[in-house]
Amino acid sequence: MKSTRNAIAEMRLQIMWNRLISVVEEQALTLVRTAFSTSVREAGDLSAGVFNIAGEMVAQAVTGTPGHVNAMGEAVGHFIKEIGEQNIFEHDVYITNDPWKGTGHLHDFTFVSPAFHQGHHVGFFACTAHVVDVGGRGFGPDANEVYEEGIFIPIMKFAERGVVNKDLINIVKNNVRESDQVIGDLYSLAACNEIGERRLSEMLTEFGMTDIENLAQFIFEHSYDATIKRLRELPKGEYTNAMRVDGYDKPVDLVVKLSVEDDSITADFTGTSGPSPLGINVPLIYTTAYAAYGIKCALVPEVPNNAASLRPFKVTAPTDCILNAQRPAAVAVRHVLGHFVPDTVLGAVHKIVPDAIPAEGAGALWNIHLSARPTAQREPDGHALVRAEMLMFNSGGSGARPHLDGLNATAFPSGVHSMSVEATEHVGPVIIWRKELRDNSGGNGKFRGGLGQVVEFAAAPDHEFYFNAMFDRVENPARGRNGGEAGAAGKAYLNDGTVMKTKGRQFVPNGARLTIELPGGGGFGSPDDRDITMLQSDTLNQYTS
């Protein structure tokens, strides 16, 4: 039995842990509310967290995308090293979009700010968000080197002692499209850390603390113990899985070996295809995030993310591997392969804990970036001719679960929200004629894979558009599990029958319609075992015919 004094002290630490999570949630919320970037405000493509003085992540907000899970966690260490401890002052703000030290591509900016309480440096706040544009070729996979993909800001000071670096702002302003919004987002990132720092200081005052080190140790201990306890229940050994996906111009094999030991699980991606000459390469920091996410979902979903709860998950890959792309590889759409990492890893986890892991799903989001342009020089009566850049998220079907059907048109592993069609049509001269479930696209099984969806686009009268395709699972559909069938493969075509490429920038003339049919999820278990009432419901509702 613990003494009452110790027990109460421990209860207070739990309360402070809850409060600290609330502080970072508040930090994240500030960013969502003020961001200009569609993917931040609509899709929650951001991250926010608090770190101790050593740069270890103590708490992280639960936001829309697991891609930042521990990518940002590692980033802060790089900042401390490169800025230098002696150069850290109150009201400083640091910045980078280095794909290898941030979260995998130039579109993500990471901001780190030292947190001070009553004049003493007590830790750091960090946040990451996807901005509207970084110059270069725009958001697409067509570059051969990172230099073509936009402006690259190494780790440096965005503000020193509260004074913003105007030269940096000026350089950014002259290198990106939609510069007002991008700079607006940079200020939002800085403000979000500021809110975190203010709330932390209030919390320290309220609880009569001088720093967070003691609390951090408490959090680390409990998170680590809970994680390790679960790992020790697993049968030790090596478990492998391989999955083939489309890639850019040739198929990519994703191969993983999980080694389960007493206090760690290591995911080794040796055997995975080599790097691509185009922008689908993935820096290891992003691979690590999604691998850890996949394993955590299956084994320890309830333990919050922090340095200690993530420590047992180790990821390695050879340097000539597409999942460990080296500078200056092009990495702009690293999310496509990144989104397949969880399914790859889960296929191996299935061999550790059978009957708990879903079948494969559509995986990567079918993001589509549209650049709409007027075809006419002059304005016809009453209609404004406009240019617009639009980004839409569309989700295919997720894999069937051991006891449940897959989710229709729902993202996994990404956590993004789709945007309203009505709102999208207000942004630019595009008409979306159809966005609905794709019948018969879920893989059959005892439990059916989730349905994909069909989307049809056309430019408004007197307009045309280019689009950047970032599609996959057209050649390699999601496989079923335990006898379940594969989901339907994806398709992209024009109404005249022209088949479109799944990656890269392409043209859609005025009057043409672009249709994308998103892949469905794989089924789980033999279709012969499907419950009769579920079959009847499938037919009645035309999910299958």
Added chain:
Amino acid sequence: MKNELARVGVDIGGTFTDVALEWKDELFSTKVLTNYTAPEQAIIDGIEQVIKKAGIGLKDIDSIIHGTTLATNSLIERRGAKTAFITTKGFRDVIEMRTENRFELYDLNIVIPPALIPRHSRFVIEERVNAAGEVIQPLNATDVERVVDTILAEGYESIAIGFMHSYLNGEHEIAVRNYIHSKAPNISVSVSSEVSPQIREFQRFNTVCANAYVKPLMSSYLNRLMGRLKAEGAHCPVFMIHSGGGIITVESAAEFPVRLLESGPAGGAIFAAYIAERYGLNRVLSYDMGGTTAKICLIDDRSPKTAKTFEVARTYRFKKGSGMPISIPVIEMIEIGAGGGSIAAIDSMSQIRVGPHSAGSEPGPACYGRGGENPTITDADLVLGRLDPHGFAGGSFILSEQASQNAIQQHVAGKLQVEIDTAAFGICEVVDESMSNAARMHAVENGKELSEYTMIAFGGAAPLHASRLCEKLGINELIIPPGAGVGSAIGFLRAPVAFESVKSAYIKISAFDHGKVNAVIEELVKEAGKHVYEADPQAEITMALTAYIRYVGQGWEIPVELPIKEYALADGTEIKNKFELAYKQFFGRAIDYLDVEIISWSLRASSELPPATRSAFSTDITLAQTTASRRLFDANLGEFVQATVIERTAFAAGSRVSGPAIIVEDETTTIVASSYDAIMQNDGCILVRAKKVSAENTK
């Protein structure tokens, strides 16, 4: 002069139907069990009890104001009409695809709530309006005939119609309705351009489907109620409370029953707003905690904060996104799964977790002795000395402290290897912390600083936890009003006749179209005014206009109050200035080089209420006379202290007790933490005030 009108407020809740009668400035109230098969019966029973207390007859009642959770329950339990949904070809699955998102990222076995109207009951028609409100694909008459014939042949009881961009141009929706009525004049039809003319198809379609789904049920209930009241001899008009906190006619309510969702909680917020009005408080946080949930609402300038969309029927730990969105004007509240019956447990990290699972009223907390084995908040409160086992619910049954201790020992203390008291402290701290975090987040979302606020607490469990919440939030003043147990029903009596109309209409400030602005305002004034005049032809109407504005490129609009007037071309600048001021208040700094766009408009028309009698807080303070005391755990000090105990009825106006103290009454118990004092006010409110403030006041 005394108010001679006899007015009755009736609130049908999940467990109880509350009735409050106000007559000649006196209040008579009662609680009867809600009757699920015949809700009107409980109303009649309750009214009979209060008129008996007052010594009047049914025929003497001048008006009845009614709020109900029946519509909400019908959505939660999916017990509504057989409903068909007609929509634009290509968009059959909007209400099923939702936002294509998982509201819990780490749960591989997540279940997304199914669409309210299943796919086989969703029908499509070729037609299309674009984002400018122009028809780009005419309504296909063959489709209309085919679809409507099928729906009528298949015996649907209610029909919802929702087409793309119909908030800009509803002509196709109306045409289809007209065709349906030419074939079946009596079938209930709801169209999205009338129910919720707001942009974002998922929210609008879901709202019109929900309206259609509950409409036959609510019409039939309201008809039965009116019939019963007449039969019993009550000939007074009946009004309904809507989710925005105003009164509408039964006819309006039957047409737009979706507006009745959350009317009970709205009553609670009006109740708190009325107390705020009486004390002239401009910054109030209302806190309502019952058996299963706690609700928190910001009340600035004596009117509850409203929003134009909310979520009902959350299915997953009250998590955002796990319910269904309803786009109608609503008093904005956050609701968390923390009530007296919420169950405590230990998670894999040896941390205490509380709720959202609740022991409800059956079996209830362990201490009720009705078979509940799990430790709840009420059990922890009992162990910490906050509840008197013999004084609960007016002493109607005795709480078992032993049962509470056993449950806490088995499920919490034993697992953590700590004393039972310490575990009980931990349970309460966890729940108090999660409620105060929710309040804090709500304040952040609205750009407010809670330390400037006064808390008004009501509901059975709130007064037990309120002073600890105030400590955590840095709030210095807390009011526990009398009658808090039937707060919503009393709130109904304080509600104005009011209606809020909302409409989406894009206007960029750089291309300010004052003609469009004036047309939108005219339409909103007409619609909102009509509903108010129908309920009260003599009403002196006041109107307030709010525009929802953002920087071009942002996704979240902030509400900006604007004057109602004839707008001119040059007025765009004035609107922009007002927006930037509001933006600064929310986020600290405006962004001066960006264009601004207005997305939606809302207009609230409301009758003038008779002014509340203003009171100032009593300052003439004598020490209250009491000798009783008992052991009470003080959370801030982290130890048991000896607390003064006083009956609320014996607590004289103008007198003070110093914390730690316990104020007991039949319906609840007020805990005064060591750092607070309690002062009884002339109107029966208890003012709980931080000692540091009291000390300053007496200097």
